[in-house]
Amino acid sequence: MNTPTTPRLYHVALSPYCRKVRLVLAEKRIEVELVEERWWEAxxxxxxxxxxxxxxxxxxxGRLMAESQAICEYLDEIAPTPPLMPVAALDRYEVRRLCAWFDDKFNAEVTRPVLSERVWKKVMKAGYPDSKLVKSGLRAVKDHIDYLTGLLETRKWLAGSTLSLADFTAAAHLSCLDYISDVDWDRSATLRDWYATVKSRPAFRSLLADQVPGITPAPHYAQLDF
Structure with missing residues (x-):
């Protein structure tokens, strides 16, 4: 039951940045009230x-906090169990590097063009998808899959030996694309197994229950095992 002091997250369901914060809140077992922010509406x-x-x-x-990375690191500091940032400075660097990889590079090349054209144009009633932008994003995701596979072939988790914010950031982006079946999981069994492990965590449950009006999730989206 929500109380006046229950944290409130203004979000939209298929935003990777919102999902990233939701995953951290859930992993830390911090109760939160979700409020949809339809930012495109008057x-x-x-x-x-x-x-x-x-x-x-x-x-x-009593504060309003913005920027997903800053929010997540704040939450990890005030609720340190389970930790999502490593102790060693070099390991923390690697987590932050991979978070930036997804929030900047992956988002620009894959998440934003694909979701903007295939989801948000429909939700906002803003016209038809630009197939060239969608195809460009789907080509780019293959290179990212190969890169992540290379990391996971030498590490248990994306940034090293322990689950970290890097894994949740990556899973937040990939889960948005997976909702509309735009990740070629057959390209990498290694990445598919990693994602299945991450989305089997209790923290992922609310994401797998998301429904975007007018857009049906892929049949496998909520399945814990592909």
């Missing part, structure tokens, strides 16, 4: 909550 208060005009925004302890 009357949205997203700019009041975050002058940068971006989501997610977390209301917690």
């Amino acid at each position: 009357g949205s208060e997203v700019l009041r909550r975050n002058p940068a005009g971006k989501i997610p925004v977390l209301r917690m302890d």
